[in-house]
Amino acid sequence: xxxxxxxxxxxxxxxxxxxxxxxxxxxxxxxxxxxxxxxxxxxxxxxxxxxxxxxxxxxxxxxxxxxxxxxxxxxxxxxxxxxxxxxxxxxxxxxxxxxxxxxxxxxxxxxxxxxxxxxxxxxxxxxxxxxxxxxxxxxxxxxxxxxxxxxxxxxxxxxxxxxxxxxxxxxxxxxxxxxxxxxxxxxxxxxxxxxxxxxxxx
Numbered sequence: 001x002x003x004x005x006x007x008x009x010x011x012x013x014x015x016x017x018x019x020x021x022x023x024x025x026x027x028x029x030x031x032x033x034x035x036x037x038x039x040x041x042x043x044x045x046x047x048x049x050x051x052x053x054x055x056x057x058x059x060x061x062x063x064x065x066x067x068x069x070x071x072x073x074x075x076x077x078x079x080x081x082x083x084x085x086x087x088x089x090x091x092x093x094x095x096x097x098x099x100x101x102x103x104x105x106x107x108x109x110x111x112x113x114x115x116x117x118x119x120x121x122x123x124x125x126x127x128x129x130x131x132x133x134x135x136x137x138x139x140x141x142x143x144x145x146x147x148x149x150x151x152x153x154x155x156x157x158x159x160x161x162x163x164x165x166x167x168x169x170x171x172x173x174x175x176x177x178x179x180x181x182x183x184x185x186x187x188x189x190x191x192x193x194x195x196x197x198x199x200x201x202x
Contacts, residue, residue, distance in 0.1 A: 024090055028192060029112050030081070030097040031136075032121030033129025037149040037179035038097040039081045041121065045185045046083025046095065080111055085189070093189060098133075108136060117143040117196040119188055121179065124148060124157050127165055134166065143196040145173040147188045 030038045043050045081097030096111050112118065118137050122130045130146075137144040148162050157165075159174040168174055173191045177184035 025092050025094060026193070027094050027096065027115040028189065029115045029118040029142075030095055030121065031108070031118055031133040032098075033123065033126060033133075036121045036123045036129070038121055041119070041149070041179040041185055042081040042083040042095045042097045044180055044182050045085045045189070047086060048084050051080075051082035080107070085186070087186070087190065087193070091193075093193075095189075112140065112142060115142060117145070117192045119192055120144050120146050122146055122148045122162065122166070123151065123154075124162065125151070125154055127162070130166070134168070143192070143199050145175065145188065145192045145195055147179075148174070148176045149179045150176055 030041055032038055039050075080099065081095070083095045083097075085093050085095065087093055096115070098108055098111055118133070120130055120133045120137065134144075134146075146162065146166065146168055148157070148159070150156060156176075159176055162168070162176075163170075163174045173195055175184075175188050175191060177188050179185060
């Protein structure tokens with residue numbers, strides 16, 4: 001332990017001990033279809049124990065939740081996922097994962113309030129399920145990036161293939177990543193922050 005640090009300060013980053021400046025707290029939304037990996041993404045990078053609002057799936061949802069692509073899925077997010085990651089000395093991201101099912105979309109307006117941008121997760125086996133999120137963020141003018149969560153055993157596509165299939169405009173980043181792996185997720189979040197900054201008036 002450095003001699004000038006107290007026991008309580010051990011392990012803290014330098015910016016946390018500089019009381020003349022405060023970190024920039026930024027809100028990011030993670031959206032996409034049902035079972036695409038939003039909860040996994042938040043959990044893979046969060047430096048705190050993620051807040052999850054998952055409920056067991058029951059027979060009552062059989063007619064509305066298609067489990068064809070995710071047969072082993074036993075739970076579903078019914079409100080939101082929440083996590084936090086420090087990307088730089090003075091940049092802290094708060095991640096809010098949206099529920100994927102249409103019956104919970106009424107909560108999106110509250111979840112996106114104050115966000116600088118969104119990550120739209122896509123699964124190439126069911127790209128059509130992310131159109132709702134793309135339309136939503138286009139209509140409200142919130143900057144977004146598209147991140148393809150590549151699942152093992154599925155066909156690989158290039159970012160340009162996905163861009164064309166989803167008709168994502170040029171200038172909006174499209175990335176191929178794995179929501180289980182920290183580094184690709186961090187790179188996706190950095191791409192969103194950079195994209196949002198580019199669109200922010202000087």
